[in-house]
Amino acid sequence: MFNVSFDGDTFPLSDVQENPARYVKRLERAKVTPGYAVCLCETDIAPLQLVIRRYGSLLHLAGWPDDGHRHKRGCAFYKDPNAAKPAGGGDSTAAIMATPAGLIVRLDVSLTLRETTSGSRGSPAQSSDRTSRRSASLLAFLQTLWSEAGLNQWTGLGTVRHWGLCNAMLLAEAGTALINGADAQKVLHIMRRFDEADRAAINAEFDAFIARLTIDDQGATHRGLVIGEINEIAPTQYGHALSLRQSARKYYAGSTLIDHASRAYRHAWGALGDRAARVVALPLVERTPKGHLKLIDLAAMLCSSTFIPCDSIHEVAMANRLVAEHRDFLKPLRMAPDDAMLPDFVLRDTDTPTHIEVYGMNGLASYEARKEQKRALRLARRVPAIEWNVDREALSAIRLPRVGAKRVAAT
Structure with a gap:
């Protein structure tokens, strides 16, 4: 519906977002000269500049800071000037703060654990803050990222939203984020939409992220966060295995963690397998010495068929109806x-x-x-x-x- 321009040519925005691997070389050239892409959603004003941002092995487009209100309503880069204030506002002790430079997040989970002199796991390594800051749950972070990306709203244009678009909009917000003091790119992997033609590249990109989850020379264990849509949770000999729709990789967890998650996120858990709904997960993982991925913690968020966050399966039904009838609406998140x-x-x-x-x-x-x-x-x-x-x-x-x-x- 909307087009963008870079490297001397014009392309459908939806294709650039859904298939970022096709445009890597052209975006690399545009990132050098002139240093930006342009959005052509508005025809009555000069083309609006877009940031070209690298995340992992790919490049993605993001809206220019403080320019979102100038885009046409329905454009992926549009920001409602009447929307709620950014997370954290001016509170320097907030667990999640939205700043002009990006999100600053302090989670209530540890992304790095250090060994004590006795060989047992000791206190988590955290970023040093001059002021005492609160911490956010995995679910609060997932909801904030969804809200900042505008994925909790619908403009009434179209009736479909695929994971490829979600990936692009999330990366636009997470690209410059700091999570527990670390660059998001080092600790957060947002799964790409699976495409058989890009299977090797997708797997290589994910393997490169997982390879960083090691025990370093100082004895610190590095963990990672992953965002994707749950495909299945199946019992195993020792507990359960979780898989995401975007990858065949298994994440292994004990029964205690899965039982807790099923209670904490009961509406999301109850919707698994329901074709009218989607369940997005944010697992915290470690890599075992044998290379397996171990689930340390997990958040699950129930969504409609177009990834609008919902609090119950009945809200899913309402959201699906609103989308089908091309209504313009917002799902306020309970933050x-x-x-x-x-x-x-x-x-x-x-x-x-x-x-x-x-x-x-x-x-x-x-x-x-x-x-x-x-x-x-x-x-x-x-x-x-x-x-x-x-x-x-x-x-x-x-x-x-x-x-x-x-x-x-x-x-």
């Missing part, structure tokens, strides 16, 4: 507990933004109290809302408001 009116979705194509609530825990006292509190706040603030009580109504019976006149005129 702001101070937001007393946080809805499940926000329709952005109505004249006044409309909240959507999916009620699936009816009867629970605390849930009912929270429901009434949010209703009262919306009434006081005159915020329109659509409610779906999953126990009483079929999703098809829910009437969504019409697209607003302003949005119709704009399209």
